[in-house]
């Protein structure tokens with residue numbers, strides 16, 4: 001029990017700690033007290049997470065002297081919307097939030113992205129804390145400060161870069177996570193192996209069963225490695241002027257898949273899994289990535305129980321959705337491609353005809 005691993009995201013005055021461990025929800029309040037001046041706090045969470053973890057989190061925060069207002073939102077991607085954001089603002093403004101007040105995100109990436117954007121915008125910025133409870137949010141969305149909401153025309157098109165004051169990762173919360181959500185989070189874990197760390201990829205190939213059985217040492221080590229990679233990338237390029245875009249592997253295809261499926265039908269991690277396999281194949285067709293690495297990626301994604309194919313829509317519908325990707329520059333799409341497992345690159349030199357061929361091959365489900 002307690003903190004198993006910790007690390008720091010180095011961003012000068014906006015640096016912050018990440019703690020990974022077991023039973024950390026019970027120490028949440030004591031851990032935040034030294035970091036926050038104000039005592040006023042809102043805890044944003046979902047209808048599913050509230051009955052599981054809100055009482056414990058709230059008890060710990062209250063015992064540490066925080067005055068907590070809970071805000072419970074519907075589950076799912078639809079909460080990354082203007083309506084949900086306005087609902088949150090109504091409560092926070094009604095409760096007379098001040099600049100020293102704090103928004104705590106207790107939940108998955110949806111709650112994290114929405115809460116972070118609310119914290120960034122209210123009074124031009126109040127304190128923000130991440131308490132991620134899904135695998136995806138523990139390895140990815142709680143770190144790095146991308147916050148925002150969706151637009152009907154595209155994922156995350158409205159938002160801000162806004163860093164939390166702290167990230168507290170209690171791996172025990174994964175025990176209640178539905179298996180489909182656990183697997184969706186695994187897609188972003190596999191992503192780190194592909195873009196950055198061949199050893200992590202090989203470990204996933206080896207330890208997949210132990211990880212999915214939630215063996216605590218394996219889970220804590222893998223989450224720590226993912227957070228360390230993200231911290232390194234974000235510290236060097238907070239606002240995605242360069243290498244941060246590598247974290248977007250599979251997302252150009254993936255976000256288009258989510259958009260065309262109607263947000264929520266296909267989970268973000270599932271869309272990223274399909275998108276990564278498409279990006280691997282695209283890299284192979286462009287003679288960048290050896291076929292053997294594409295095969296290993298496809299095999300791991302398949303063994304992890306993640307989908308390999310996207311829903312069938314017109315190729316031009318995919319191209320249109322992809323054209324709104326945030327990596328587009330001067331109207332030209334930029335893709336994250338791979339040279340092989342552990343090494344990725346960004347390229348604007350991708351023939352649209354080849355991209356269409358890849359879509360045709362994969363958008364068949």
Ligand SMILES: NC(=O)c1ccc[n+]([C@@H]2O[C@H](COP(=O)([O-])OP(=O)(O)OC[C@H]3O[C@@H](n4cnc5c(N)ncnc54)[C@H](O)[C@@H]3O)[C@@H](O)[C@H]2O)c1
Pocket residue numbers: 046047048049052075076077080107108109110111113133134135136137140141142143144145146147155156173174175176177178181184185268269
């Ligand atoms: N900001 C970033 O850097 C970043 C990175 C990756 C993904 N994202 C975003 O994150 C979102 C996806 O996040 P997600 O995969 O966490 O999904 P999610 O937030 O929708 O959570 C999945 C479901 O699990 C429930 N849940 C959460 N914790 C639980 C627990 N411990 N036990 C039982 N149920 C639990 C939630 O209520 C929800 O119904 C997408 O919107 C994606 O765009 C953002």
Ligand SMILES: O=C(O)C(=O)C[C@@H](O)[C@H](O)[C@H](O)COP(=O)(O)O
Pocket residue numbers: 140144146155156188240244245247248251326
């Ligand atoms: O942190 C990043 O940078 C990422 O790209 C992480 C992604 O996993 C995440 O889905 C992110 O929200 C996508 O960002 P976007 O800028 O493409 O919306």
Ligand SMILES: [Zn+2]
Pocket residue numbers: 140188251268272
């Ligand atoms: Zn993602």
